[in-house]
Amino acid sequence: MIRKLILALALGGIAITATACNTVKGVGRDVESVGEAADRAL
Secondary structure, rough: OOHHHHHHHHHHHHOOOOOOOOHHHHHHHHHHHHHHHHHHOO
16 A cells, blocks of 8 residues: 555656656756755855
């Protein structure tokens, strides 16, 4: 039961991520912006 819940949450997260950044280029921009935000926070 818990395994199915975890799987459903993981698939939901992947689906949201895939629609949020449709291309590999978009994923790269997202990762870069997170890195820049971390640098500014430090």
